[in-house]
Amino acid sequence: MITALGGGVGAAKFLSGLIKLNLNEKINIIVNTADDITVGGLRISPDIDTIIYTLSGNVNTDRKWGLEGDTFNCLAALSRFGIYGWFNLGDKDLATHLYRTHLRSLGYTYTQITSKIAKSYGLDDLNILPMSDTDVETWISTNKGEMHFQEYLVKEKMLPEVKSVYIKGIENAKASEQVIDSILSANTIILCPSNPIISIGPILKVAGVRDAIKKSKAKKIAISPLVGGVPLKGPADKLMRAEGLEVSSTQVAKLYQDFIDEMIIDIKDKSEAKRIEKLGIKTTILDTVMKNEADSINLAQKILKT
Ligand code: FO1
Numbered sequence: 001m002i003t004a005l006g007g008g009v010g011a012a013k014f015l016s017g018l019i020k021l022n023l024n025e026k027i028n029i030i031v032n033t034a035d036d037i038t039v040g041g042l043r044i045s046p047d048i049d050t051i052i053y054t055l056s057g058n059v060n061t062d063r064k065w066g067l068e069g070d071t072f073n074c075l076a077a078l079s080r081f082g083i084y085g086w087f088n089l090g091d092k093d094l095a096t097h098l099y100r101t102h103l104r105s106l107g108y109t110y111t112q113i114t115s116k117i118a119k120s121y122g123l124d125d126l127n128i129l130p131m132s133d134t135d136v137e138t139w140i141s142t143n144k145g146e147m148h149f150q151e152y153l154v155k156e157k158m159l160p161e162v163k164s165v166y167i168k169g170i171e172n173a174k175a176s177e178q179v180i181d182s183i184l185s186a187n188t189i190i191l192c193p194s195n196p197i198i199s200i201g202p203i204l205k206v207a208g209v210r211d212a213i214k215k216s217k218a219k220k221i222a223i224s225p226l227v228g229g230v231p232l233k234g235p236a237d238k239l240m241r242a243e244g245l246e247v248s249s250t251q252v253a254k255l256y257q258d259f260i261d262e263m264i265i266d267i268k269d270k271s272e273a274k275r276i277e278k279l280g281i282k283t284t285i286l287d288t289v290m291k292n293e294a295d296s297i298n299l300a301q302k303i304l305k306t
Contacts, residue, residue: 001025003182006192007032007047007199009064009233010225012054014192017296019055028127028182034138034167034202037150039087042097043104048114048130049096056121067092086155109133111176129182131203132173138198139166149198158235162242167202175208183212191222193288196252197239214259221262221303224249227289228268250275257281264288264303
């Protein structure tokens, strides 16, 4: 049994390779939900949806989020009222948010809702688990005030200066039985190449998760999301600097040092291998850039063989 922890695009890319290995073992995916946002009364879960859309082959291929071939007529109609618009919600994508919000209002948990959405996208054999069934949201304190992470990322295009990052509601977040069970029964735990501050970080902050990982007998492997000391996409460097952290795979390894057995770093960062080994963490140097599905399959194959 393999249990992966991950967030958005980087995790989805890696996982699309992992599932193609057709291993005859269960794959659990614990997904970050601190990117979640309520827009126009609809609860949107970008990382959950990105993973479900990608792994079911429906994701918009050039954006890597949202649905292929989607249209934006409803968003255009909403712009008449002037309060929507910076967060591009496609017409087909809206169905997911309507369904999630509707089931939530009927008292279903995010775990139950995610399972229903995943099944409707044909992902029956994958166990896709939200990190928590409570609402959590990453917010960024910037020189332009406090804003939701999505506002910082999408509306403000990561331009404001980041002062600090905090997660609203994380103190009430509690790992579900399914999340804890998927960690304790795994023989391999993989931290996908996701942002250590706003994707992997929140999952590790959910009560019960980190302790379960430490207790787990699994082999624990983390894939650095940095290549040549920078993220391929997204604000990991900006957020790590704002947290007073060095932007390096060594620093990422230090964030997971209390539980990981092995760190996968990119060939461009091979000079860091010695520093990470000195932390007592086995370090494997691979080409971690996934330009296509073949690269993702190749990376997953190499990591599981190590
Ligand atoms: N990313 C953008 O850059 N622009 C958008 O307008 C946008 C809308 C959006 C809607 C639904 C959804 O599930 C994801 C969306 N994303 C958009 C991606 C999202 O902001 C990030 O990719 C993830 O949150 C990062 O992990």
